């Protein structure tokens with residue numbers, strides 16, 4: 001296949017390299033051009049404009065966040081304006097459900113395919129083609145881009161036909177991981193110092209900091225930590241976080257109330 005790879009950060013560089021190593025024709029684009037050099041050494045073409053990386057059957061974006069994806073897709077000469085009809089945008093960045101929904105609708109209207117395919121796995125897994133891909137989109141569209149998933153991951157989970165469902169699964173997975181880290185952290189702190197001896201500031205700060213960091217990342221599920229943390233906390237340490245119910249939500253999207 002002829003595949004465009006946009007975003008050559010810690011994750012995207014490994015993914016693009018593995019797509020190339022799997023024998024596909026690859027055109028890469030990165031905002032900071034120097035990061036494309038290792039890909040050129042593998043035989044990828046280096047595009048100087050996003051539009052040039054979109055003259056392909058499928059383009060995969062692996063960018064920092066919603067803002068970066070919006071800029072690359074909706075900007076002048078961006079993915080939406082440049083991808084040929086019938087070609088597919090694979091969005092692998094960890095983005096909000098709302099943006100994925102918007103991307104699906106806009107690509108559909110432009111006659112382009114759209115698959116949301118966020119991934120689980122760290123940059124070392126991306127480099128080793130060991131990612132877990134969570135994919136959602138029309139079955140025929142996913143069928144078209146399966147060779148891309150085979151090149152970057154050890155397993156692909158197709159979760160739904162509506163693309164944004166994959167982003168919900170990814171964000172929920174991140175929430176689960178963060179919850180486990182939070183719980184283990186509190187357990188170790190409590191074990192080391194004795195729960196009753198911890199000053200209230202510490203007891204409250206640990207959870208509120210993590211909940212806030214998490215809500216900033218997830219957006220779509222940002223109500224969850226605020227609602228569920230207090231009940232979990234009751235059986236564990238102080239009740240201070242219960243007051244967190246009335247804290248303003250620091251999530252990135254206006255969907256915070258949900």
Ligand SMILES: NC(=O)c1ccc[n+]([C@@H]2O[C@H](COP(=O)([O-])OP(=O)(O)OC[C@H]3O[C@@H](n4cnc5c(N)ncnc54)[C@H](OP(=O)(O)O)[C@@H]3O)[C@@H](O)[C@H]2O)c1
Pocket residue numbers: 006007008009010011012030031032035062063064065067068071072092093094095119120121122123
């Ligand atoms: N790191 C992980 O462990 C991990 C695991 C799973 C999923 N993810 C997700 O994968 C995505 C990429 O993560 P990463 O670790 O590869 O991040 P990263 O190393 O920071 O790379 C971010 C990429 O986005 C590009 N970018 C940022 N803002 C941009 C803009 N406004 N316009 C154009 N390009 C822009 C960067 O370009 P420049 O090089 O020019 O800065 C870079 O290519 C994120 O959504 C992340 O949540 C990460």
